[in-house]
Structure formats: structure tokens, C-alpha cells
Amino acid sequence: MDYPRVLVGGKEGERPEAREFVDVLVVCGQGVYANGTYFGEFHDRDVYFDHAIRFPEVAKRFNFDTVVLSGGFTQPRAPWRSEAESFLDILRDANVPVPTGTVILDECALDSAENLLLGLMTARLALGKTRIRRVGIWAAWRFKKWRFNRNAEALGIVERTYVYGLAGSGETNIQVPPEDQKQRTFDEYRQDSIEFSLLRAKDKEDKRRKRWQNNRVDASRDGSINALAEGGPRSWSRRLSDDGTPETHFDGKTCSLYRHRFAPFDVFPTVSKALKLMGNGATADEADLKSAWAREVMGD
Numbered sequence: 001m002d003y004p005r006v007l008v009g010g011k012e013g014e015r016p017e018a019r020e021f022v023d024v025l026v027v028c029g030q031g032v033y034a035n036g037t038y039f040g041e042f043h044d045r046d047v048y049f050d051h052a053i054r055f056p057e058v059a060k061r062f063n064f065d066t067v068v069l070s071g072g073f074t075q076p077r078a079p080w081r082s083e084a085e086s087f088l089d090i091l092r093d094a095n096v097p098v099p100t101g102t103v104i105l106d107e108c109a110l111d112s113a114e115n116l117l118l119g120l121m122t123a124r125l126a127l128g129k130t131r132i133r134r135v136g137i138w139a140a141w142r143f144k145k146w147r148f149n150r151n152a153e154a155l156g157i158v159e160r161t162y163v164y165g166l167a168g169s170g171e172t173n174i175q176v177p178p179e180d181q182k183q184r185t186f187d188e189y190r191q192d193s194i195e196f197s198l199l200r201a202k203d204k205e206d207k208r209r210k211r212w213q214n215n216r217v218d219a220s221r222d223g224s225i226n227a228l229a230e231g232g233p234r235s236w237s238r239r240l241s242d243d244g245t246p247e248t249h250f251d252g253k254t255c256s257l258y259r260h261r262f263a264p265f266d267v268f269p270t271v272s273k274a275l276k277l278m279g280n281g282a283t284a285d286e287a288d289l290k291s292a293w294a295r296e297v298m299g300d
Contacts, residue, residue, distance in 0.1 A: 003217045003264045004122045005085075007103040016066070016102040018130055025064035025136040026119040027055045028112060029071020029083025033090050034230075039075040043173045044140075051140040051166045052090040056099045058138050058164060066127070067099055070106040070119040072261075073214035079236045079248060080228040082107040082216065102126070107216040108261055110208040112144060113199040116151050121265050124297050131299035135161045143169045146184060150195035156290030157298065193283070200278040213238070214248050215256040219263065222253035268296045 008014035016022075030048045031040025038045040059067050071083020081089075084105040091098055106122035109115045116137060123132065135157055137148050142165030152161040184192070194201070214228060229235075229250075237249045245258040265272060270292035277287040284290065294300040 004107070004126055005105040005216070006126050007098060009100050010098045016127060016130070018128055021131040021133040022066040022102070022127060023064045023134040023136070024066045024068060024120065024123050024132050025055070025059045025062070025138055026068045026070050026106075026115055027052075027087060027138045028115040028140065029069070029074075029086065029109070030140045031086070032071075032073075032075040032078045032081050032083055033086035033093075034078045034081045036093065037078075039078050044167075044171070047140055047167045047171055049090060049094075051138070052087050053094045053096050054166065055087065055138050056091070056096060058136075059099055059101070062136060062162070062164075064134070064136050066102045066104065066123065068104045068106050068119045068123050070109045070115040070122075072106075072108050072110050072212065073216075074110060074211050076213060076238070078230075079213035079238075080230050082214075083109075108264070110211050111199055111204070112139070112147055113151050113195065113204075114208075116148060116155070117198055118265070120155075120297055121268060121271070124299070125264060125267070127299075129299060132297070133160065137161065137163045139163065139165045141165055141167055141169070141172075146189060146192075147195045150189070150192055151198055154196045154198050154284035154289060155293045157293070196284060197278055198275075198284070200275060201281075202279075205279065209246055209258060212246060212258050212261065215261050215263075217264070218256040218260050220254055220257050220260065222250075222255070225250050225253060225255055228255075268292075271296050 005012060006015060008016055031038055038048065069084040069087045073079055073082050084107045104123055104126045106119045109118040145163045145165060148163045149158055152158040231250060235251050238246055241247045241257060247258065248256045274287035274289040274292050278284060
């Protein structure tokens with residue numbers, strides 16, 4: 001199966017037509033929905049379901065002609081289903097039609113920074129040479145706005161990025177993180193380095209390793225595994241590879257390796273090099289990420 005999966009006119013398998021530019025809305029995943037059950041870290045299913053069924057409305061209202069549903073395989077109780085695909089399942093169960101424009105599935109992102117980062121890189125894989133003009137972000141929580149703006153600054157696209165959120169912090173089931181409770185002054189916002197580094201630090205990478213469950217495509221997958229199937233209760237298992245990174249098995253056969261999750265993005269060598277430098281402690285500016293991003297991802 002090719003990566004990424006793309007729907008055009010509600011049908012999978014087509015590729016979008018080339019044009020001068022597109023405006024892209026990235027829809028951020030919040031857990032996995034499968035067979036009527038919502039698997040997630042937090043019990044805010046009312047917010048997440050509402051957020052999911054509203055993305056077609058948001059895309060139409062702000063005239064985003066291309067939508068990226070962003071979210072990888074994050075839930076151990078449903079390792080066969082991605083957050084991105086879950087959006088389509090929710091629309092189906094809520095009897096809401098899929099947008100008639102281009103819908104792209106980013107099934108690699110594992111946190112909010114990667115929703116923007118890998119969401120746009122996945123869009124580029126599907127769009128060919130068509131330039132990305134405006135970027136919208138549709139998040140479940142409004143209090144994440146500062147994070148996404150700081151991420152967009154690191155990529156050099158903040159002036160053309162528009163962040164929209166559904167719910168406020170008062171609607172959460174538990175208290176939001178302290179860094180999100182406090183509204184920053186402009187100086188505090190500008191001094192933040194964590195979001196500006198796109199969460200590439202080692203502790204954030206450790207968190208992603210724990211969250212990761214699967215890859216949509218993987219060169220090491222056993223040939224007898226034709227698709228990511230639900231399987232039985234004991235079909236799926238996780239273990240550590242010799243290099244200490246996770247790997248997933250289906251009925252005892254190799255399905256996915258964590259170290260392969262960035263494989264679809266090897267076609268962006270300069271961006272990939274910059275991200276590796278940031279993983280070793282460089283800032284976005286020191287890694288010259290902005291110019292690489294403009295050229296390889298935005299199509300400028």
C-alpha cells in the first residue's frame with residue numbers, strides 16, 4: 001500500500017490534480033475510535049467526537065480545499081487503527097459526509113508538534129509540486145494555540161498559519177498542564193524553546209516511543225501480513241528491538257519497527273538532516289530548518 005492514503009471526492013485511490021497552490025487544514029488527532037469505542041489517554045470523548053465531526057464545517061467555512069487528518073497508531077488496545085483513519089470512522093457513525101475535496105491521511109504523527117510537522121510533510125507527498133499557501137490547524141483544545149504558533153515559527157510559516165480550537169480548558173475532564181493554564185506574556189512566549197524546537201529533545205522522543213504502536217507501511221513487514229487487521233485479543237504484541245526501540249508483531253510475525261516510521265519522509269533530505277541536528281540539541285535556526293522547509297515542503 002502506498003503512503004499516504006488519499007481521498008478525492010470521498011473516494012480513496014485517486015491523486016489530487018496539480019494546481020498553482022492549495023490551502024491545507026491539518027486536523028489534529030486525539031485518540032483512536034474503533035467499532036464505537038473511543039480509546040484515548042483522557043476521558044474527554046464528548047469533546048473529541050464533536051471536534052471530529054466539525055472538521056468538514058471548519059474546512060468549508062475558511063475555504064481550505066485540502067484536509068490532512070493527522071494522527072498515527074497510538075493506542076495499545078487498537079494498534080491496527082490510526083488516529084487519522086478514526087476521523088473517517090467517526091464521520092461514518094455520525095452520518096456526516098466526507099468533504100468532497102482532497103483528504104490526506106497522515107498516519108505517522110505522535111504528538112501536537114508532529115501534527116503540524118508530519119501533517120504538512122505528508123501533504124507534500126500527495127500534492128506533488130503544488131505549492132502550499134495557507135495552513136490551518138483544527139485542534140480539539142483552544143489552549144494549545146500558543147504551542148502551534150511557536151511550532152509554526154520554527155518552520156518559518158507562522159504568518160500564514162491560522163490556529164482554530166474547539167473547547168476551552170474548563171471543558172476538560174482533568175486539569176490541563178500548568179504550562180497551558182498560564183497565559184504567557186509576549187516575552188515569555190518568545191523565550192519558549194521547547195515548542196520552538198518542535199519537541200525534538202530526548203525526553204519527548206522517549207514519550208513518542210512509548211506512544212507508538214504501528215506503521216501503515218513498513219519494509220520489514222512479514223509478507224503474510226497483507227493489511228493491518230483487527231485480529232484477536234492476543235494477535236498483537238510489542239517488544240524491543242536490539243537497538244532498544246519498539247517493534248510490533250502480529251501473530252508472532254514482524255509487523256512494524258519504530259525506527260522505520262520516518263521512512264516515507266526520506267525524500268526530504270535537507271529537512272530530515274535539520275531535524276536530526278535538532279534532535280542533537282541544535283535550534284531550528286542553527287539547523288537552518290526554515291529554508292529547507294520552504295523549499296522541500298511548502299514548495300515555495
